[in-house]
Amino acid sequence: xxxxxxxxxxxxxxxxxxxxxxxxxxxxxxxxxxxxxxxxxxxxxxxxxxxxxxxxxxxxxxxxxxxxxxxxxxxxxxxxxxxxxxxxxxxxxxxxxxxxxxxxxxxxxxxxxxxxxxxxxxxxxxxxxxxxxxxxxxxxxxxxxxxxxxxxxxxxxxxxxxxxxxxxxxxxxxxxxxxxxxxxxxxxxxxxxxxxxxxxxxxxxxxxxxxxxxxxxxxxxxxxxxxxxxxxxxxxxxxxxxxxxxxxxxxxxxxxxxxxxxxxxxxxxxxxxxxxxxxxxxxxxxxxxxxxxxxxxxxxxxxxxxxxxxxxxxxxxxxxxxxxxxxxxxxxxxxxxxxxxxxxxxxxxxxxxxxxxxxxxxxxxxxxxxxxxxxxxxxxxxxxxxxxxxxxxxxxxxxxxxxxxxxxxxxxxxxxxxxxxxxxxxxxxxxxxxxxxxxxxxxxxxxxxxxxxxxxxxxxxxxxxxxxxxxxxxxxxxxxxxxxxxxxxxxxxxxxxxxxxxxxxxxxxxxxxxxxxxxxxxxxxxxxxxxxxxxxxxxxxxxxxxxxxxxxxxxxxxxxxxx
Amino acid sequence: xxxxxxxxxxxxxxxxxxxxxxxxxxxxxxxxxxxxxxxxxxxxxxxxxxxxxxxxxxxxxxxxxxxxxxxxxxxxxxxxxxxxxxxxxxxxxxxxxxxxxxxxxxxxxxxxxxxxxxxxxxxxxxxxxxxxxxxxxxxxxxxxxxxxxxxxxxxxxxxxxxxxxxxxxxxxxxxxxxxxxxxxxxxxxxxxxxxxxxxxxxxxxxxxxxxxxxxxxxxxxxxxxxxxxxxxxxxxxxxxxxxxxxxxxxxxxxxxxxxxxxxxxxxxxxxxxxxxxxxxxxxxxxxxxxxxxxxxxxxxxxxxxxxxxxxxxxxxxxxxxxxxxxxxxxxxxxxxxxxxxxxxxxxx
Numbered sequence: 031x032x033x034x035x036x037x038x039x040x041x042x043x044x045x046x047x048x049x050x051x052x053x054x055x056x057x058x059x060x061x062x063x064x065x066x067x068x069x070x071x072x073x074x075x076x077x078x079x080x081x082x083x084x085x086x087x088x089x090x091x092x093x094x095x096x097x098x099x100x101x102x103x104x105x106x107x108x109x110x111x112x113x114x115x116x117x118x119x120x121x122x123x124x125x126x127x128x129x130x131x132x133x134x135x136x137x138x139x140x141x142x143x144x145x146x147x148x149x150x151x152x153x154x155x156x157x158x159x160x161x162x163x164x165x166x167x168x169x170x171x172x173x174x175x176x177x178x179x180x181x182x183x184x185x186x187x188x189x190x191x192x193x194x195x196x197x198x199x200x201x202x203x204x205x206x207x208x209x210x211x212x213x214x215x216x217x218x219x220x221x222x223x224x225x226x227x228x229x230x231x232x233x234x235x236x237x238x239x240x241x242x243x244x245x246x247x248x249x250x251x252x253x254x255x256x257x258x259x260x261x262x263x264x265x266x267x268x269x270x271x272x273x274x275x276x277x278x279x280x281x282x283x284x285x286x287x288x289x290x291x292x293x294x295x296x297x298x299x300x301x302x303x304x305x306x307x308x309x310x311x312x313x314x315x316x317x318x319x320x321x322x323x324x325x326x327x328x329x330x331x332x333x334x335x336x337x338x339x340x341x342x343x344x345x346x347x348x349x350x351x352x353x354x355x356x357x358x359x360x361x362x363x364x365x366x367x368x369x370x371x372x373x374x375x376x377x378x379x380x381x382x383x384x385x386x387x388x389x390x391x392x393x394x395x396x397x398x399x400x401x402x403x404x405x406x407x408x409x410x411x412x413x414x415x416x417x418x419x420x421x422x423x424x425x426x427x428x429x430x431x432x433x434x435x436x437x438x439x440x441x442x443x444x445x446x447x448x449x450x451x452x453x454x455x456x457x458x459x460x461x462x463x464x465x466x467x468x469x470x471x472x473x474x475x476x477x478x479x480x481x482x483x484x485x486x487x488x489x490x491x492x493x494x495x496x497x498x499x500x501x502x503x504x505x506x507x508x509x510x511x512x513x514x515x516x517x518x519x520x521x522x523x524x525x526x527x528x529x530x531x532x533x534x535x536x537x538x539x540x541x542x543x544x545x546x547x548x549x550x551x552x553x554x555x556x557x558x559x560x561x562x563x564x565x566x567x568x569x570x571x572x573x574x575x576x577x578x579x580x581x582x583x584x585x586x587x588x589x590x591x592x593x
Numbered sequence: 594x595x596x597x598x599x600x601x602x603x604x605x606x607x608x609x610x611x612x613x614x615x616x617x618x619x620x621x622x623x624x625x626x627x628x629x630x631x632x633x634x635x636x637x638x639x640x641x642x643x644x645x646x647x648x649x650x651x652x653x654x655x656x657x658x659x660x661x662x663x664x665x666x667x668x669x670x671x672x673x674x675x676x677x678x679x680x681x682x683x684x685x686x687x688x689x690x691x692x693x694x695x696x697x698x699x700x701x702x703x704x705x706x707x708x709x710x711x712x713x714x715x716x717x718x719x720x721x722x723x724x725x726x727x728x729x730x731x732x733x734x735x736x737x738x739x740x741x742x743x744x745x746x747x748x749x750x751x752x753x754x755x756x757x758x759x760x761x762x763x764x765x766x767x768x769x770x771x772x773x774x775x776x777x778x779x780x781x782x783x784x785x786x787x788x789x790x791x792x793x794x795x796x797x798x799x800x801x802x803x804x805x806x807x808x809x810x811x812x813x814x815x816x817x818x819x820x821x822x823x824x825x826x827x828x829x830x831x832x833x834x835x836x837x838x839x840x841x842x843x844x845x846x847x848x849x850x851x852x853x854x855x856x857x858x859x860x861x862x863x864x865x866x867x868x869x870x871x872x873x874x875x876x877x878x879x880x881x882x883x884x885x886x887x888x889x890x891x892x893x894x895x896x897x898x899x900x901x902x903x904x905x906x907x908x909x910x911x912x913x914x915x916x917x918x919x920x921x922x923x924x925x926x927x928x929x930x931x932x933x934x935x936x937x938x939x940x941x
Contacts, residue, residue: 381823383819383822383823402822402823402824402825403825406824406825407825412823414823416819419817419819420817420819420820420823421820421823422817422820423812423813423816423817423820424816424817425816425883426812426813426816430809434809434813434820434824435824435825437806437809438806438809438810438813438824438825438826439824439825441806444806452801452805453805453806454801454804454805454806454808455804455805455806455809
């Protein structure tokens with residue numbers, strides 16, 4: 031299934047450390063490495079995100095940095111860059127050396143001055159400026175005039191000719207053809223990405239370039255050009271840290287790579303003999319704690335209850351392009367994938383919260399997309415991933431949060447008075463409902479009148495679940511149910527979902543970034559990659575299989591598991 | 594001490610400061626020979642007169658449309674009701690009820706259009722609302738001249754047509770509410786029982802509305818539109834309903850105001866009417882997206898209390914007639930103060 035991959039499996043070479051004999055031979059260089067990171071660790075409020083990370087980077091070397099979302103890549107780069115958030119949360123452990131000197135930047139400007147350039151995933155360009163103007167921004171070529179003598183440097187004028195030339199030469203260095211005069215607002219995304227990189231290399235003395243998923247927005251041919259440019263820059267002596275989820279690119283472009291998982295370097299190796307599958311396995315690995323023995327009880331499911339055909343959803347950052355799947359009655363169906371690949375868009379699209387198209391049949395009847403009422407009326411409920419944004423009325427009491435959807439969509443918890451002239455909230459029934467759920471879900475609160483914003487994340491999540499349960503849904507979408515809540519609460523929430531499925535036979539579609547979570551409670555797991563279904567696997571499938579699908583290294587869409 | 598601090602925090606510093614200031618004015622009044630009973634009487638009357646107009650802020654704030662700076666539009670609906678009732682020569686309660694009955698359909702109609710407009714400018718409601726108010730006043734300046742009202746007490750004497758700027762309702766339904774069960778304590782202090790009861794009734798209706806299904810949905814739209822949409826609520830419809838309610842309450846409010854004041858003020862009369870109401874509800878502790886009836890009651894009382902007391906007390910202190918100047922300084926100063934509170938809430 032993966033003919034395109036290098037099939038050589040290399041043995042476990044262990045972790046390459048600076049003391050490792052093969053370390054200096056990586057590119058045949060023996061001088062002091064440009065960047066050396068020793069035992070770096072970081073904890074946010076007692077939550078450890080980085081643990082004893084050590085590696086080094088030689089001059090002109092390209093290092094691939096891979097890891098799942100939340101593996102600690104961003105934190106590592108934030109430390110390197112001296113982002114204020116690191117210092118505000120108590121600094122970091124370990125040492126970083128640049129050119130043999132220990133560094134600890136207190137803000138990103140110092141990092142820039144020291145010759146570290148960074149290209150972020152989000153474009154930080156000024157749309158109304160041309161490519162050249164963006165490239166030399168804040169370092170513009172200036173011209174002196176008479177007024178400068180009198181009033182000082184602030185009255186210098188721009189030397190537009192030179193700005194254009196500097197911009198053009200920086201672009202040429204990358205080996206791409208972009209008009210230096212073109213406005214950024216008129217550029218395709220690929221050109222924007224190149225403009226950002228050009229800006230970093232135009233700075234005199236840039237020694238180290240950090241590229242954070244630069245190819246995510248590029249087409250294949252553009253990505254190929256970018257990789258080519260990277261090698262060209264490396265040949266000029268600039269070292270590059272390349273962060274990407276596309277493992278094949280890492281293997282193609284980098285000299286070495288390291289894999290981070292749960293804040294630790296789990297693998298460090300040269301790319302000559304690397305294999306996508308092996309890296310994927312290292313990345314996904316085995317999570318601590320969450321996993322538990324699955325109860326295999328020979329689950330039987332009814333007919334297909336929800337069928338989606340060629341669904342597309344225009345949800346910013348989570349675009350769904352073409353997704354088809356079907357879920358059977360009583361099943362817990364998992365949707366996984368890396369952030370930004372579109373897994374969250376599916377539930378939001380079917381629930382009508384973002385523009386969507388395609389066909390969605392629920393119990394044989396079509397759901398009108400773009401209209402939240404249609405799905406709600408059909409008996410579908412949704413626990414949003416955006417708990418505070420969509421899931422809760424933060425300033426209102428718990429009981430109103432729980433009863434709201436049932437009250438609005440099903441006219442429950444209402445009572446008539448004045449001979450049916452006035453219909454209003456049945457506060458007693460709402461209290462009763464709230465009490466019931468506070469008890470059954472063990473929601474920790476003062477009473478049902480407490481405002482939702484005063485509760486902890488886990489308890490807020492339980493309120494969201496209670497709100498969805500209160501409408502007695504036939505099908506329940508749950509998105510990222512355990513995001514941002516602590517480990518104990520995670521288990522409670524997952525148990526609640528499972529229990530609801532077992533007791534009421536509710537079909538559940540759960541979307542999550544955490545693979546182990548999906549594997550622990552789902553009956554089948556679909557992996558979404560670049561807005562499409564990369565494959566549907568049983569939870570018992572090998573982690574490596576999931577890892578491969580996550581990274582889009584292979585398409586196994588035909589591997590639908592029949593049961 | 595701890596309790597006191599908690600109480601102050603709960604009530605909010607602005608209200609504590611203003612309440613203390615108001616209390617000082619009441620204490621100081623007898624010393625500068627301002628009659629205390631007259632002061633209390635005036636404050637109660639102004640509280641009742643303006644109450645419903647302040648209440649007209651609540652539905653729009655609750656649905657997330659911001660403060661109703663377009664209140665003049667509702668007031669115009671009320672004015673149409675009032676002059677039509679006069680044209681029909683209706684007096685007493687019948688005249689008052691007829692004025693409201695005629696004003697409400699106008700209010701619903703205007704509110705519907707106004708609501709539709711506000712749905713197109715989400716995020717900039719308050720700015721647009723201000724101009725809706727201003728331009729509707731300007732338009733009506735023409736219409737008051739052109740509308741075919743003929744009642745001699747209302748039209749310009751020399752032309753026999755075109756409504757006058759100030760029309761007395763004394764002969765028709767002036768004071769029908771204020772004098773209803775009015776209690777006279779002295780020549781200077783009489784409690785406008787009927788008017789206060791009517792204000793109470795209006796508050797009760799609004800309170801009841803916010804406990805119905807639609808009212809609950811409206812609150813949700815204002816608190817978190819995304820939540821409301823995910824629960825299948827038509828946001829634009831809720832917003833339109835809230836604007837219609839606010840406009841109708843504005844219409845009813847001005848009729849209550851007129852029957853107590855004794856005059857209908859046309860032309861530029863409604864122009865600045867929105868600002869005192871906005872200031873009152875903000876002083877009462879409302880934010881741009883959350884207002885309760887408590888905010889209305891406290892805010893109206895404090896604002897109107899200060900507005901009644903400051904000019905008379907300070908006037909007597911200075912021994913000159915500056916009451917109008919002081920009134921303008923105080924009322925606009927309070928509006929300014931209240932609006933800085935808005936900025937505070939926004940930037941929190």
